[in-house]
Amino acid sequence: MLPKPRGPLSAAVFESIRAIPAEPVARTHPEADGPEDAAVTLWALYELAYRGFDEVDETAEWDPDLLAVRRRLEIELEGRLRARWEAYRSDHERHDDFGEDLFAFIAAHDGRSLARFVQTDADEQQVLDLLRMKSVYHLKESDPTAWVVPRLPTASKAALMELQYDEYGSGDPNRVHAHLFARGLEAVGLRTEYGAYLDDVPLEILEQNNTMSLMGLHRRLRGAALGHLAAFEATSSLPSRQLSQGLQRLGMAPEMSAYYDEHVEADAVHEQLAVRAICGELVAVEPEVTDDVYFGAYTCLDLEDRLAELLLERWGVAS
Amino acid sequence: MSDVPTYEHPDVVLCPGGPMLLRGKHVIEDSSGQLHETTRRVTALCRCDKSARKPWCDGTHKLLPEKLTPS
Ligand code: FES
Ligand SMILES: [Fe+2]
Ligand SMILES: [Fe+2]
Numbered sequence: 001m002l003p004k005p006r007g008p009l010s011a012a013v014f015e016s017i018r019a020i021p022a023e024p025v026a027r028t029h030p031e032a033d034g035p036e037d038a039a040v041t042l043w044a045l046y047e048l049a050y051r052g053f054d055e056v057d058e059t060a061e062w063d064p065d066l067l068a069v070r071r072r073l074e075i076e077l078e079g080r081l082r083a084r085w086e087a088y089r090s091d092h093e094r095h096d097d098f099g100e101d102l103f104a105f106i107a108a109h110d111g112r113s114l115a116r117f118v119q120t121d122a123d124e125q126q127v128l129d130l131l132r133m134k135s136v137y138h139l140k141e142s143d144p145t146a147w148v149v150p151r152l153p154t155a156s157k158a159a160l161m162e163l164q165y166d167e168y169g170s171g172d173p174n175r176v177h178a179h180l181f182a183r184g185l186e187a188v189g190l191r192t193e194y195g196a197y198l199d200d201v202p203l204e205i206l207e208q209n210n211t212m213s214l215m216g217l218h219r220r221l222r223g224a225a226l227g228h229l230a231a232f233e234a235t236s237s238l239p240s241r242q243l244s245q246g247l248q249r250l251g252m253a254p255e256m257s258a259y260y261d262e263h264v265e266a267d268a269v270h271e272q273l274a275v276r277a278i279c280g281e282l283v284a285v286e287p288e289v290t291d292d293v294y295f296g297a298y299t300c301l302d303l304e305d306r307l308a309e310l311l312l313e314r315w316g317v318a319s
Numbered sequence: 320m321s322d323v324p325t326y327e328h329p330d331v332v333l334c335p336g337g338p339m340l341l342r343g344k345h346v347i348e349d350s351s352g353q354l355h356e357t358t359r360r361v362t363a364l365c366r367c368d369k370s371a372r373k374p375w376c377d378g379t380h381k382l383l384p385e386k387l388t389p390s
Contacts (some may be wrong), residue, residue: 038332100335107381155326166359237378239370268376269363 002044002053003198007037008036011068014022014044017053018034020060021218028064032073039206042073043198047211050140051194074214078221081211084302086168098283098290099276102227106275106297111305112319115239118246120139124274126315127250131190132197133307137212138181138259139194142167145229148181151219158228159277163233178261184256211303215296223289226282227296230274234265235301336388338363338376349374 002018005011009032016027031039047053048061060066094101118127142164147156149164169175182192191197191200215225244260283290312319330341341362347355355374363376366389370377380388 019371097335103336157325158328162361168361237376238381241377250334264377265363265372265375266359268378269359269361269377270323270340270361272332272340274335276334 001055001195003040003195006040007011009033009037009069010041010044013041013066016063016066017044017048017056017060022056029069034244036203036206037181038073039078039203039210040198042070042077042210045070045073046210046217047195049213049259050143050218062220072184074218077207077210077214080242081299082295085298088298088302089294096281098280102230102275102279102293103234103298106231106301107193109298109301111301113239113240113242114308114310114311115246117250117307117312117317119242120246120252122246122251122315126311127246128188128190131185131188131256131309133201135181135197136195136205137191137199138192139176139178139192141181143178144212145225146176147216148222148225152282155281156285157271159281161185161316163229163273166270168267177259177266180259180262181195181257182251184259187253187255189287202307204303204310208303211299219263221292221296223282223286223292224296224299226274226279227252227293227298228300229296230271230293231297231300233267233274234271237264237271239305240264240267240317333366333389335390336385337366337380339366340364345346347374 002014003010005014008030012027012029016029032041043055045066048056048066052058052061057202114130118130122130145160146164149160152160165171167177169177173179185192212225212228213226240260240263244257244264247257247260259270279293283293322323326366328342328385330342333342334340341357341364343357345357345362347357349355365373365376365380367376367380367383367387368385369374371379
């Protein structure tokens with residue numbers, strides 16, 4: 001089901017989406033009245049390219065009016081992300097080994113940690129809240145990165161597939177990471193349908209998801225997409241262990257801890273592949289995208305920081 | 320000379336400061352004699368000796384001072 005509109009733009013666009021395939025009337029769409037209105041609109045437009053919505057005709061994905069709205073929102077989103085990167089970027093230097101540099105860049109970024117709070121202090125309601133929010137991505141885990149595969153030179157492509165093969169369960173549907181997460185959700189008593197909690201999630205979650213789709217769907221942004229992947233994988237093993245320990249501390253269902261335990265080990269592999277092989281082989285052939293790799297990595301870390309700030313403040317945790 | 324390159328694709332990769340990547344199916348005997356079978360196509364084996372999930376790497380090497388990380 002399409003999410004609830006969050007303003008005049010999403011209301012108008014969702015109405016247009018539902019009207020397809022009726023005879024096209026000239027459809028005009030108002031300006032968004034705020035970032036949530038824009039973000040939920042873009043999320044729904046992107047979703048047409050993933051799993052769609054039951055009540056929506058499948059031709060909506062390539063409707064030119066809707067694509068025009070999507071493009072307008074993408075330009076605005078990318079502009080904002082790049083502005084944050086430009087404000088931050090001067091701080092880091094580069095040496096000669098690309099892999100070492102990228103690992104160091106990611107390690108040097110410090111933000112507040114949700115995982116540490118979950119490990120030691122969070123209560124069950126807070127953890128459930130976090131899982132609802134994370135479900136928007138984890139139920140389509142790795143899908144945004146799958147768009148990037150055909151855009152890559154040979155060695156980077158092979159390395160990305162080595163990683164993705166693992167994300168998609170090495171051919172076993174029971175081991176698909178998105179499926180492991182669904183299993184965990186069910187075990188802790190949450191809904192498992194794709195997008196089930198979309199109406200409850202904050203702007204920060206919509207932006208995380210939209211950013212991955214933006215970077216995945218534009219060939220031009222392949223460097224950013226893979227930099228984002230590298231930062232995501234390289235900040236996963238240790239936090240996954242903390243999340244798993246937090247779930248165990250609260251006596252929550254072992255299926256959910258199992259998802260995080262799998263990521264402790266898998267992402268210890270994935271971070272090496274993502275940084276050294278996937279990104280490393282890409283920039284070796286296409287050095288002109290190096291800066292975008294860093295832009296993508298920074299953006300991943302920055303968006304997660306913004307989510308952590310929001311939730312820790314909401315939960316009354318002093319900084 | 321061919322324009323179509325042949326790529327290096329080793330089965331064992333020593334990651335600077337981090338684990339050993341192993342490609343393919345392996346059975347590993349740890350230092351106490353226990354056997355562990357790999358379950359994924361690429362596996363990271365701990366080289367820093369500080370992992371909580373030995374013999375697998377769990378990222379702990381990133382918390383160590385540089386002189387304690389494997390070369
Ligand atoms: S090498 Fe990664 S934890 Fe030891
Ligand atoms: Fe995963
Ligand atoms: Fe991963």
